Amino acid sequence: MDITIRAIDLGFGNTKYVSAAREGQSECAHFRSLAFFSASEKSHDGLGGRRRTVCVPVDKLFYEVGPDVELAADRFRSRTLHDDYIHTSEYRALTAGALAYMKQETIDLLVVGLPVAQYLDKRAALEKLMTGRFAIGRGRHVTVLKTLVVAQPQGALFHFAADASRLRDLKSQRSLIIDVGTRTFDWLVTQGIRVVPRMSHSVNRGVFDVVRLIAGEISREIGEDYQNLEAIDEALSGRRSLRLYQKDHDLKRYEPLVQKIADEAVSSMLQQIDHLDDFDSIVLVGGGAALFRKAVKRRLPRHVIQDVDEPMYANVRGYQLIGEEWARANPQALADARQRHAQHLGKRPSTQVAAPAATVAPGEPATNVPSDLSSAPASSAATGANSACAPGQ
Numbered sequence: 001m002d003i004t005i006r007a008i009d010l011g012f013g014n015t016k017y018v019s020a021a022r023e024g025q026s027e028c029a030h031f032r033s034l035a036f037f038s039a040s041e042k043s044h045d046g047l048g049g050r051r052r053t054v055c056v057p058v059d060k061l062f063y064e065v066g067p068d069v070e071l072a073a074d075r076f077r078s079r080t081l082h083d084d085y086i087h088t089s090e091y092r093a094l095t096a097g098a099l100a101y102m103k104q105e106t107i108d109l110l111v112v113g114l115p116v117a118q119y120l121d122k123r124a125a126l127e128k129l130m131t132g133r134f135a136i137g138r139g140r141h142v143t144v145l146k147t148l149v150v151a152q153p154q155g156a157l158f159h160f161a162a163d164a165s166r167l168r169d170l171k172s173q174r175s176l177i178i179d180v181g182t183r184t185f186d187w188l189v190t191q192g193i194r195v196v197p198r199m200s201h202s203v204n205r206g207v208f209d210v211v212r213l214i215a216g217e218i219s220r221e222i223g224e225d226y227q228n229l230e231a232i233d234e235a236l237s238g239r240r241s242l243r244l245y246q247k248d249h250d251l252k253r254y255e256p257l258v259q260k261i262a263d264e265a266v267s268s269m270l271q272q273i274d275h276l277d278d279f280d281s282i283v284l285v286g287g288g289a290a291l292f293r294k295a296v297k298r299r300l301p302r303h304v305i306q307d308v309d310e311p312m313y314a315n316v317r318g319y320q321l322i323g324e325e326w327a328r329a330n331p332q333a334l335a336d337a338r339q340r341h342a343q344h345l346g347k348r349p350s351t352q353v354a355a356p357a358a359t360v361a362p363g364e365p366a367t368n369v370p371s372d373l374s375s376a377p378a379s380s381a382a383t384g385a386n387s388a389c390a391p392g393q
């Protein structure tokens with residue numbers, strides 16, 4: 001029986017998820033990390049037809065989430081930008097929304113991530129929160145049998161390394177992975193594929209800080225409180241002007257603000273990293289990569305900064321690969337999880353699970369799975385002595 005592995009990169013700005021996966025290739029999609037609550041279950045307007053959203057029940061309320069969530073924005077917009085994000089109803093609603101869009105009833109293994117600075121403290125709690133039964137609306141449910149939690153840029157590293165020749169190179173190299181998100185700027189220093197914890201961290205400096213500052217400037221210029229942060233964000237990421245009172249408002253004039261925020265983030269990172277000359281690969285990912293690129297290059301002028309296609313999906317694509325590697329190394333843990341679930345449902349279990357096809361080159365030891373990804377016993381070379389370790393170890 002095939003196993004189903006999926007990944008979600010739930011950020012403060014966007015919820016990215018794997019909608020389909022096959023032999024190391026994944027299809028991804030995303031929606032804004034906005035959830036609008038209501039007392040009853042509804043997901044379409046009286047006028048304007050059906051929205052591409054789902055309405056999921058969480059904590060005695062219903063939360064509308066999905067690609068068209070902006071159309072539901074008929075009330076106060078609050079973003080849950082705080083360190084306890086994972087315990088909020090919104091976080092659960094966004095997770096349930098991503099699970100609903102995956103169109104799977106049962107997920108054997110779900111891979112999710114945390115900002116580097118929160119990884120050690122919150123990993124166990126998140127693993128628990130993400131495992132189990134999620135209501136996805138209209139009486140339907142999705143069950144997650146097992147969850148792995150990784151530090152967010154680890155996903156990008158795996159995605160970057162997925163190319164077989166790069167994986168071989170990376171094993172002997174020192175790399176720096178920088179992930180520019182909406183709220184957090186994360187970086188991971190790795191020696192080979194092992195994380196160097198004392199040099200890896202994250203700070204709360206991201207695209208949202210830029211957006212907020214620009215909103216303040218615009219408010220001053222137009223003489224009224226301008227709070228359409230989403231409009232600024234979209235204009236910035238689409239590199240186009242902001243429409244304001246029927247006129248184009250060029251955002252290029254705020255470039256010094258962008259550079260200032262980006263500089264602060266990069267400075268925080270450089271304070272914690274030594275032997276800069278030693279890095280072979282510096283990889284820039286996250287939806288804000290393009291916005292912060294100049295600042296990174298300015299402070300690291302002698303290095304080549306490497307980009308990836310669709311940098312916003314780099315983490316989630318890597319999570320999926322990590323999940324596939326882990327499944328190959330731990331088939332029994334997944335079989336046991338499925339057996340427990342079947343017993344719970346009162347069905348006869350299938351104890352054999354087929355491991356997914358290898359994504360590493362034949363003959364290549366699957367050493368790139370962090371050894372402490374799960375409490376399940378290590379069972380193969382993939383979790384052997386050469387395994388990468390997670391931050392803080």
Ligand SMILES: Nc1ncnc2c1ncn2[C@@H]1O[C@H](COP(=O)(O)OP(=O)(O)OP(=O)(O)O)[C@@H](O)[C@H]1O
Nearest residue numbers: 011012013014181182183184207233237286287288
């Ligand atoms: N195609 C795009 N769609 C949406 N956002 C984009 C796009 N391209 C760039 N961005 C920018 O990327 C930012 C979101 O990036 P990303 O999804 O990596 O952040 P996040 O993971 O949600 O945040 P964090 O890592 O801080 O939790 C947005 O603020 C937006 O400005």
Ligand SMILES: [Mg+2]
Nearest residue numbers: 011181182286
């Ligand atoms: Mg992110």
